[in-house]
Amino acid sequence: xxxxxxxxxxxxxxxxxxxxxxxxxxxxxxxxxxxxxxxxxxxxxxxxxxxxxxxxxxxxxxxxxxxxxxxxxxxxxxxxxxxxxxxxxxxxxxxxxxxxxxxxxxxxxxxxxxxxxxxxxxxxxxxxxxxxxxxxxxxxxxxxxxxxxxxxxxxxxxxxxxxxxxxxxxxxxxxxxxxxxxxxxxxxxxxxxxxxxxxxxxxxxxxxxxxxxxxxxxxxxxxxxxxxxxxxxxxxxxxxxxxxxxxxxxxxxxxxxxxxxxxxxxxxxxxxxxxxxxxxxxxxxxxxxxxxxxxxxxxxxxxxxxxxxxxxxxxxxxxxxxxxxxxxxxxxxxxxxxxxxxxxxxxxxxxxxxxxxxxxxxxxxxxxxxxxxxxxxxxxxxxxxxxxxxxxxxxxxxxxxxxxxxxxxxxxxxxxxxxxxxxxxxxxxxxxxxxxxxxxxxxxxxxxxxxxxxxxxxxxxxxxxxxxxxxxxxxxxxxxxxxxxxxxxxxxxxxxxxxxxxxxxxxxxxxxxxxxxxxxxxxxxxxxxxxxxxxxxxxxxxxxxxxxxxxxxxxxxxxxxxxxxxxxxxxxxxx
RNA sequence: UGGGGCGUCGCCAAGUGGUAAGGCACCAGGUUUUGAUCCUGGCAUUCGCAGGUUCGAAUCCUGCCGCCCCAGCCA
Numbered sequence: 001x002x003x004x005x006x007x008x009x010x011x012x013x014x015x016x017x018x019x020x021x022x023x024x025x026x027x028x029x030x031x032x033x034x035x036x037x038x039x040x041x042x043x044x045x046x047x048x049x050x051x052x053x054x055x056x057x058x059x060x061x062x063x064x065x066x067x068x069x070x071x072x073x074x075x076x077x078x079x080x081x082x083x084x085x086x087x088x089x090x091x092x093x094x095x096x097x098x099x100x101x102x103x104x105x106x107x108x109x110x111x112x113x114x115x116x117x118x119x120x121x122x123x124x125x126x127x128x129x130x131x132x133x134x135x136x137x138x139x140x141x142x143x144x145x146x147x148x149x150x151x152x153x154x155x156x157x158x159x160x161x162x163x164x165x166x167x168x169x170x171x172x173x174x175x176x177x178x179x180x181x182x183x184x185x186x187x188x189x190x191x192x193x194x195x196x197x198x199x200x201x202x203x204x205x206x207x208x209x210x211x212x213x214x215x216x217x218x219x220x221x222x223x224x225x226x227x228x229x230x231x232x233x234x235x236x237x238x239x240x241x242x243x244x245x246x247x248x249x250x251x252x253x254x255x256x257x258x259x260x261x262x263x264x265x266x267x268x269x270x271x272x273x274x275x276x277x278x279x280x281x282x283x284x285x286x287x288x289x290x291x292x293x294x295x296x297x298x299x300x301x302x303x304x305x306x307x308x309x310x311x312x313x314x315x316x317x318x319x320x321x322x323x324x325x326x327x328x329x330x331x332x333x334x335x336x337x338x339x340x341x342x343x344x345x346x347x348x349x350x351x352x353x354x355x356x357x358x359x360x361x362x363x364x365x366x367x368x369x370x371x372x373x374x375x376x377x378x379x380x381x382x383x384x385x386x387x388x389x390x391x392x393x394x395x396x397x398x399x400x401x402x403x404x405x406x407x408x409x410x411x412x413x414x415x416x417x418x419x420x421x422x423x424x425x426x427x428x429x430x431x432x433x434x435x436x437x438x439x440x441x442x443x444x445x446x447x448x449x450x451x452x453x454x455x456x457x458x459x460x461x462x463x464x465x466x467x468x469x470x471x472x473x474x475x476x477x478x479x480x481x482x483x484x485x486x487x488x489x490x491x492x493x494x495x496x497x498x499x500x501x502x503x504x505x506x507x508x509x510x511x512x513x514x515x516x517x518x519x520x521x522x523x524x525x526x527x528x529x530x531x532x533x534x535x536x537x538x539x540x541x542x543x544x545x546x547x548x549x550x551x552x553x554x555x556x557x558x559x560x561x562x563x564x565x566x567x568x569x570x571x572x573x574x575x
Numbered sequence: 576u577g578g579g580g581c582g583u584c585g586c587c588a589a590g591u592g593g594u595a596a597g598g599c600a601c602c603a604g605g606u607u608u609u610g611a612u613c614c615u616g617g618c619a620u621u622c623g624c625a626g627g628u629u630c631g632a633a634u635c636c637u638g639c640c641g642c643c644c645c646a647g648c649c650a
């Protein structure tokens with residue numbers, strides 16, 4: 001899309017330097033490792049764009065890995081949803097893997113750690129572990145089980161694996177340093193007992209590895225060279241390194257026999273974890289918990305509600321995948337916690353859609369307009385370009401007759417300063433049809449304007465003798481006789497404050513839901529729009545970009561979502 | 576009071592001792608049958624603050640200040 005300058009950031013510098021120095025034999029392999037326990041959102045898209053982008057730009061590859069080490073939270077339905085979202089974003093993974101593909105490897109590595117005196121089985125329960133761990137400012141104390149013999153640990157761990165013990169009865173812990181200032185190093189649990197069926201391995205395992213232990217080994221197994229994650233894992237890096245250094249996977253092929261036996265490629269690496277700041281957006285919430293609550297409490301219409309920051313929501317809203325990619329490219333990568341203005345995203349959407357969306361006319365808030373100097377049966381067909389700058393979009397026919405719909409906002413009985421549109425006795429140009437003059441304003445009994453009676457100066461249409469005549473404004477219209485009725489959903493930001501997560505004033509994100517975030521209206525559209533393909537995006541001139549709803553749109557009952565309005569620089573005078 | 580990070584324009588973000596990139600936003604012009612798009616120009620004497628080193632500091636040193644993360648058998 002937009003050929004921006006090649007982004008430069010600290011991660012790319014590290015990757016470029018490693019490649020130049022021949023580290024990892026010059027290879028670059030990254031991975032996007034979601035836990036299949038929810039839908040992907042715009043924040044995930046940042047990680048996806050980063051990981052896949054680096055792989056692409058450094059002649060490397062990127063894997064999609066499901067980090068499924070906690071069967072209690074995960075579900076197979078999310079696996080397919082995540083795959084679809086990543087594909088929709090326009091990215092292709094080299095290999096799809098699951099952390100659960102490596103359960104046997106994790107197990108053998110644990111056996112090695114135990115044999116090397118680096119891990120032990122601990123019988124403390126969760127509460128006791130917490131008590132022994134100490135606090136942020138006080139060191140912890142050694143577990144009474146810390147000095148068990150290798151033989152005893154091996155026996156106990158094998159029995160854990162065999163399913164002899166109840167959930168929570170014991171854990172396998174790394175033997176590191178209970179006095180470390182870094183709490184992650186105070187003998188962290190690396191295996192817990194969970195007799196729960198796993199969506200990928202069924203009942204094969206009664207024990208499951210913890211994130212810190214499984215993630216680094218998974219990276220090494222897949223030959224990942226640069227393991228990119230968010231800032232909160234900085235404290236975990238010493239543990240990531242500790243595990244890999246203790247295990248030294250590349251030097252012990254026997255640990256990974258199950259991988260090879262399963263027919264998976266295996267070229268282990270010694271990966272480097274690098275952390276970057278999450279991507280935050282204002283006027284939205286991104287935490288899985290809050291998004292889940294919005295859906296469950298029916299504050300939105302589901303995970304793919306067009307107001308949701310989920311990728312499936314963005315898709316249904318009509319945000320092009322290219323716009324999301326452009327957005328994160330524009331936002332950049334750094335280690336500073338930051339909040340990007342929602343307007344930047346909207347700008348990216350407009351930028352992509354301006355170049356890719358064909359133009360059409362539609363009237364969203366209709367006012368009847370009658371051209372009195374045209375015959376009752378006057379019908380003609382006007383020729384319109386589909387795009388003002390790109391002839392490749394071709395042209396189309398638009399029907400024009402005596403009765404039209406125009407936008408109610410384009411008429412003002414009592415004009416305000418700077419108003420360029422139609423006023424009583426005034427003139428305005430009807431897009432592509434010529435200049436009209438408003439002769440008469442018809443009102444209902446209650447005083448509401450219900451019809452405008454005008455006369456058309458047909459010489460002023462394109463190609464006509466008076467085509468160059470200047471009038472201040474040009475408005476869009478739809479032929480009343482041929483227009484199709486459509487449901488149009490007008491969306492706005494879900495929250496009406498920049499930081500809905502801020503609850504210091506006692507209010508929560510729920511108190512800041514924007515009541516006008518969705519308005520459903522009836523509109524009149526150019527006839528051809530009924531046949532629009534689902535998910536096709538159009539610019540309705542002067543109104544914004546609209547997408548034919550992915551699920552609800554049908555030729556017989558058209559449904560369009562407003563993706564975003566056009567930029568509006570007309571500063572209305574304060575009244 | 577422990578450990579780990581981060582402070583450069585309204586919002587992002589380059590910068591790695593040689594005299595503040597870029598994008599978005601904004602402002603001012605121009606083009607325009609979309610108040611859109613597009614084009615041109617403007618927009619940090621200063622880099623959280625205070626000292627110090629140096630011919631020279633956003634970059635190095637010292638001390639403050641502010642913000643974020645960490646005490647799951649979650650990821």
